Amino acid sequence: MYRQTEILKDTSSNGADDLDEAGELVINVGPQHPSTHGVLHLVITLSGETIKNVEPHLGYIHRSIEKMCESLSYRQFIYVTSRMDYLSSHINNHGCALCVEKGLQIEVPQRAKVIRVLMDELTRLASHQLWWGAMAMDVGALTPFFHAFREREAINDIMEETCGARLTMNYMVPGGVMADLHPHFQKKVKEFITLFKSKIDEYDELVTGNIIFQNRMKDVGFISKEDAISYGCTGPTARASGVSCDIRKLYPYEVYSQLQFDEIIETGGDCFARYLVRMQEMRQSLSIIEQLIDNIPEGDFLAKTKAVLKLPKGEFYSRVETARGEFGVYIISEGATTPYRIKFRSPGFSNLSALNHMAKGYKIGDLVAIMGTLDLVIPDIDR
Amino acid sequence: MNNEELKIKLTEFIPSATFEEAGEWLTFFIDSPNWKTVAQQLRTTEDFNFDFLFCLTCVDWKTHFTMVYHLTSTKYRHTIVLKSKLDRNDPEIETVSDIWRTAEFHEREAYDLFGVKFLHHPDLRRLFMTDDWKGWPLRKDYEDPINMIKL
Amino acid sequence: MTEEKNISTEFPGEVHPTAGGGILISKLDEVINWARANSLWPLVFGTSCCAIEMMSTAAAKYDWSRFGFEVARATPRQADVIIIAGTIVNKMAPVLKRLYDQMADPKYVIAMGACATSGGPFFYNTYSVVKGADHVIPVDVYIAGCPPRPEALLHALITLQEKIKSGATREQIKTVINFSVNKTENYK
Numbered sequence: 001m002y003r004q005t006e007i008l009k010d011t012s013s014n015g016a017d018d019l020d021e022a023g024e025l026v027i028n029v030g031p032q033h034p035s036t037h038g039v040l041h042l043v044i045t046l047s048g049e050t051i052k053n054v055e056p057h058l059g060y061i062h063r064s065i066e067k068m069c070e071s072l073s074y075r076q077f078i079y080v081t082s083r084m085d086y087l088s089s090h091i092n093n094h095g096c097a098l099c100v101e102k103g104l105q106i107e108v109p110q111r112a113k114v115i116r117v118l119m120d121e122l123t124r125l126a127s128h129q130l131w132w133g134a135m136a137m138d139v140g141a142l143t144p145f146f147h148a149f150r151e152r153e154a155i156n157d158i159m160e161e162t163c164g165a166r167l168t169m170n171y172m173v174p175g176g177v178m179a180d181l182h183p184h185f186q187k188k189v190k191e192f193i194t195l196f197k198s199k200i201d202e203y204d205e206l207v208t209g210n211i212i213f214q215n216r217m218k219d220v221g222f223i224s225k226e227d228a229i230s231y232g233c234t235g236p237t238a239r240a241s242g243v244s245c246d247i248r249k250l251y252p253y254e255v256y257s258q259l260q261f262d263e264i265i266e267t268g269g270d271c272f273a274r275y276l277v278r279m280q281e282m283r284q285s286l287s288i289i290e291q292l293i294d295n296i297p298e299g300d301f302l303a304k305t306k307a308v309l310k311l312p313k314g315e316f317y318s319r320v321e322t323a324r325g326e327f328g329v330y331i332i333s334e335g336a337t338t339p340y341r342i343k344f345r346s347p348g349f350s351n352l353s354a355l356n357h358m359a360k361g362y363k364i365g366d367l368v369a370i371m372g373t374l375d376l377v378i379p380d381i382d383r
Numbered sequence: 384m385n386n387e388e389l390k391i392k393l394t395e396f397i398p399s400a401t402f403e404e405a406g407e408w409l410t411f412f413i414d415s416p417n418w419k420t421v422a423q424q425l426r427t428t429e430d431f432n433f434d435f436l437f438c439l440t441c442v443d444w445k446t447h448f449t450m451v452y453h454l455t456s457t458k459y460r461h462t463i464v465l466k467s468k469l470d471r472n473d474p475e476i477e478t479v480s481d482i483w484r485t486a487e488f489h490e491r492e493a494y495d496l497f498g499v500k501f502l503h504h505p506d507l508r509r510l511f512m513t514d515d516w517k518g519w520p521l522r523k524d525y526e527d528p529i530n531m532i533k534l
Numbered sequence: 535m536t537e538e539k540n541i542s543t544e545f546p547g548e549v550h551p552t553a554g555g556g557i558l559i560s561k562l563d564e565v566i567n568w569a570r571a572n573s574l575w576p577l578v579f580g581t582s583c584c585a586i587e588m589m590s591t592a593a594a595k596y597d598w599s600r601f602g603f604e605v606a607r608a609t610p611r612q613a614d615v616i617i618i619a620g621t622i623v624n625k626m627a628p629v630l631k632r633l634y635d636q637m638a639d640p641k642y643v644i645a646m647g648a649c650a651t652s653g654g655p656f657f658y659n660t661y662s663v664v665k666g667a668d669h670v671i672p673v674d675v676y677i678a679g680c681p682p683r684p685e686a687l688l689h690a691l692i693t694l695q696e697k698i699k700s701g702a703t704r705e706q707i708k709t710v711i712n713f714s715v716n717k718t719e720n721y722k
Binding site for chain 2: 059064067234243317326341357
Binding site: 145 | 578579580581582586589590595608610620621623625626629633656659660662663680683
């Protein structure tokens with residue numbers, strides 16, 4: 001199931017300089033590898049150090065989630081989606097809750113909507129922080145890793161007080177959120193905002209302006225706008241090539257239509273553009289949190305729903321913008337207490353299919369930079 | 384274009400398509416022999432310009448399969464859902480991976496989990512399961528007494 | 535007399551003061567166990583969500599390098615302990631076994647999280663999940679939680695250290711009871 005290393009016979013007679021005639025080398029990267037961000041197995045065909053073909057082998061964390069959800073009720077299947085893209089676990093849960101609410105026509109109270117958006121944006125910030133730390137570690141800078149985790153711990157503490165867990169929080173339920181905000185929430189978030197504003201400038205100072213980093217990222221891994229659409233890329237990967245695809249702007253849900261924030265679009269299409277998109281998205285998330293933290297309306301945090309939820313016969317699709325792209329939940333229901341078929345449209349799956357296109361012709365060191373900026377979370381791809 | 388205009392234009396474009404009432408978007412049933420030409424026309428015709436395939440899935444309805452394609456246009460921002468009925472004993476359909484490159488991986492996944500064969504696919508083999516796995520896991524009649532512990 | 539001050543209080547031995555210096559007296563086993571326990575190098579192996587909590591434990595707030603786990607090696611040939619952080623599925627099980635075989639003795643295994651302990655939330659109705667990493671390789675310490683807090687992981691690491699120091703790990707038991715060079719079953 002995984003290919004051995006093979007060196008094909010050198011077809012030229014006395015060692016010609018032309019790389020195209022020299023032998024090709026097939027190597028395995030992963031499944032256990034420090035920079036694959038999970039268990040991704042890549043079979044790379046090299047000619048010298050230049051990449052000819054990258055073939056991802058998936059399935060090393062395929063946990064049969066879609067089959068499992070066919071036997072879970074509509075309140076139970078939400079916990080499983082936390083574990084798919086575990087860095088944006090709130091946003092995944094949000095998508096599922098939205099789909100169930102769409103089917104049952106439940107009206108979510110305003111306070112719950114605002115709380116949901118706050119939690120979403122905090123999660124997006126935490127995910128981008130971890131992305132920044134891990135990506136910088138991959139290209140060789142170890143320090144940003146510790147800086148990123150130090151700030152991430154502040155967000156984890158805020159989440160833990162309200163939701164009970166640090167990473168996989170099953171906080172969003174159909175109808176609202178599971179519990180009210182902790183009394184210290186507002187104060188802690190305000191402290192975090194003041195802390196992070198200075199830190200994000202520090203991040204830019206550390207990494208963005210660094211000449212070595214820029215040389216590794218500029219003009220590497222280019223994908224054009226038409227190709228990005230054809231490969232189904234969404235999220236920062238597509239926005240760096242000029243595709244306007246932010247679900248929060250195109251199909252607004254919850255209170256996003258009333259907030260002031262920009263959709264970040266760059267036209268570079270290379271790794272550096274993807275990096276810049278995410279750095280600016282962090283600033284936008286911070287400004288959204290600032291707009292909302294003083295205006296949380298009073299009221300219920302959970303709408304009244306029946307104890308056992310049964311979606312009517314039909315199909316429902318809801319989409320949210322996670323830190324990686326568009327996450328879609330497609331439920332086909334036959335009127336029972338468990339769904340008939342659930343399909344999760346994961347953002348990483350489509351982003352990964354563009355990896356071969358992006359990496360052809362570059363060197364093996366560039367592949368690590370490209371994978372870092374694609375921001376792949378493999379359990380999200382394998383489901 | 385909103386749903387009404389799309390419906391009128393599509394029915395005059397593809398006379399064999401039948402309309403179905405489901406979900407929030409326009410849903411059309413296409414027969415499998417016509418699928419490739421229809422898909423090509425939807426991609427290239429200027430009025431439609433469906434260039435973004437964002438969800439490709441298969442549903443097992445115990446008597447037959449249904450392939451479901453969600454398409455949207457980045458220019459006009461309209462969305463449609465195309466469905467195609469497949470025979471359960473020999474599910475085959477034309478591939479669309481040369482029209483929308485994202486379909487390459489999605490079709491491999493549908494083959495792996497359901498057993499649907501995609502004709503002229505560049506590289507149809509299992510994606511998630513091991514290469515020697517027997518059976519199509521997401522089918523409703525899939526039994527696996529060794530691995531699956533039923534609640 | 536001055537040599538006594540340089541030896542840490544944890545060291546399982548005694549310094550016998552004699553003229554001209556000091557003599558170290560201790561059981562060799564104890565010293566070896568103490569040395570092994572205090573410098574376990576983990577393998578970089580994380581499959582899913584527990585890997586993030588493992589990274590948090592490695593980061594600045596819950597630093598695990600104060601216990602000796604500083605250097606996380608990427609290659610199993612140089613690692614001592616493998617922390618299985620995440621779910622093991624059928625396709626990954628041979629890879630895990632191969633990594634375990636490539637590690638040099640003495641090696642230890644920690645099963646982190648509910649998925650590695652017993653399949654976790656993916657126990658019922660899944661066709662591809664191995665219900666517990668101990669179906670594949672022998673495990674020394676189990677951690678509960680989904681995902682376990684970094685303090686829980688640190689507690690498990692300390693438990694592993696105590697297990698090594700007290701001589702209760704697999705190869706230490708093997709070397710003591712009924713061990714014979716010629717019996718082939720002793721090499722399993």
